Amino acid sequence: MEVVMPMISMLIKLLLSFFHPISYHDAFPYSFSLLFGGFMQLQKLMWGIRIVKTVAINFLTSIDPS
Incomplete structure (x- = not known):
């Protein structure tokens, strides 16, 4: 059920996009x-x-190696 709802929502948006031009905020x-x-x-x-x-x-180069 968790996967089906986003798929249905996506299909509805796709179908509506054929009848409704994409607005600036959608794009x-x-x-x-x-x-x-x-x-x-x-x-x-x-x-x-x-x-x-x-x-x-700077810290590492300031350490005297000897």
């Missing part, structure tokens, strides 16, 4: 602000990784 469900927000989070994560990597390299 592009995510707004630009959501996509841009995701990009900003990814950019902050990359900055954080770069900072941690730089600190780790």
Whole structure:
């Protein structure tokens, strides 16, 4: 039953798409602000990784091997 309901829903949407033109929100469900927000989070994560990597390299190179 859990698999049947999504299949029925998908078939209904497919049938309705023949009679109802696809709207912008159906074709592009995510707004630009959501996509841009995701990009900003990814950019902050990359900055954080770069900072941690730089600190780790500086720490490891400052250790005297002898």
